[in-house]
Every structure is written in C-alpha cells, then in structure tokens.
Amino acid sequence: xxxxxxxxxxxxxxxxxxxxxxxxxxxxxxxxxxxxxxxxxxxxxxxxxxxxxxxxxxxxxxxxxxxxxxxxxxxxxxxxxxxxxxxxxxxxxxxxxxxxxxxxxxxxxxx
Amino acid sequence: xxxxxxxxxxxxxxxxxxxxxxxxxxxxxxxxxxxxxxxxxxxxxxxxxxxxxxxxxxxxxxxxxxxxxxxxxxxxxxxxxxxxxxxxxxxxxxxxxxxxxxxxxxxxxxxxxx
Numbered sequence: 001x002x003x004x005x006x007x008x009x010x011x012x013x014x015x016x017x018x019x020x021x022x023x024x025x026x027x028x029x030x031x032x033x034x035x036x037x038x039x040x041x042x043x044x045x046x047x048x049x050x051x052x053x054x055x056x057x058x059x060x061x062x063x064x065x066x067x068x069x070x071x072x073x074x075x076x077x078x079x080x081x082x083x084x085x086x087x088x089x090x091x092x093x094x095x096x097x098x099x100x101x102x103x104x105x106x107x108x109x110x111x
Numbered sequence: 112x113x114x115x116x117x118x119x120x121x122x123x124x125x126x127x128x129x130x131x132x133x134x135x136x137x138x139x140x141x142x143x144x145x146x147x148x149x150x151x152x153x154x155x156x157x158x159x160x161x162x163x164x165x166x167x168x169x170x171x172x173x174x175x176x177x178x179x180x181x182x183x184x185x186x187x188x189x190x191x192x193x194x195x196x197x198x199x200x201x202x203x204x205x206x207x208x209x210x211x212x213x214x215x216x217x218x219x220x221x222x223x224x225x
Contacts, residue, residue: 043217
C-alpha cells in the first residue's frame, strides 16, 4: 500500500502560484498519482491525475519527476476560494480500493 | 454532488442503537465505497462494493456492515453504535473501468453517537 507524505498546512496570498509537494517513495510501477480538493462540509473533488512528467488541465498542473517518488500539484494564481484541503493519492488502476488518503494539506489563501 | 446522494445528512443516535446510512447513485457506476473522515486521519475506507451483492472490507471495517441489493443503493449499517463511530461518513462511486482514484464523492453524513 503506497502511502504518501504531504505538508500539514501551507499559507499563500491571492494571485500567487502555489506548489504542494507529495512524497510517495514506495510507489509501484502501475501506480497513478491523483490529487483531490476538499472544502469544509463537502466530499473530496477530483482535481488532476498523472503517471509521469507533466499533466495540465484547466485548474492545475501536476509535475512528476522521472523517479516518480514525489509529485507536485501547482495551482496558478490562487484565489480565496482555493482555500481547502488537498489530498495526494497513489494507487493502481486495478487496486483502486487500496488508495490511502492521508491527512492532506490545508491550504490557506489570504487576501 | 450530481448523481450521488447520501441520507441522512445529519444524525444523532444513542450508544448501542443500530444505524443505517444510505448512499444512492444515478450514474449506474459499478463500484461504490464508504469512507469515514476523522480529524488527523483523513479519509479511511470502511467497505466497498464491486457489484450487486459483491462487497469487501476496507481498512476500518470492524463494527460496520454493508449491503448492496441494487446497483444504485449501498447501505452502511452500524449494528450497535459506539462513540468511536462518531464521524463524517462519505460515500463514493467510480465507473466500470476504474481510473486510479477516480471517485465521485457524496456530500457526507455527519453522525454523532452520544
């Protein structure tokens, strides 16, 4: 079971780029990396997923180095509404029931 | 969240009483999951289902049972509620072809056992 390590919390200001790094030293060959966002009193929401190198969508980018032992979620120009908890998950396409959420990173965006 | 509904949203119950939480989906997804979320522990998998009448245990299954008699409904039962089961419970679904972590979560049920 590939567990992950993330910072407990981060602070940022509106308009800045935020990078949240996740360590997953025992990632397996078939594992993908997925990030979720959770607002208070809501369920987590899928943000982005990747296997290697870089993935970008309309809300974030995911950077994965060649050794895949870590990954970085990049949020461009954050706003107050990006204040949330961000979870990094690592798991195989075929063992999705084994994903470990961990405690996530609480991002606090200040005005 | 669209396509997945949890009920009730809030419940207070007494220690020792049975409690059933319901998850209903309209997406016709094969896989359904129950998680609990507690401060300092993130989300932990309780049970999951990979089809009608097909279920299996997760990381923290003791004290919980589940049933899935229809594709759209996944029930979580606490046979005899304890204070340690006070938590926020989330249901999640994923499609037939699983994507790594590609869940859609419900809005959660806040359960308090007094």
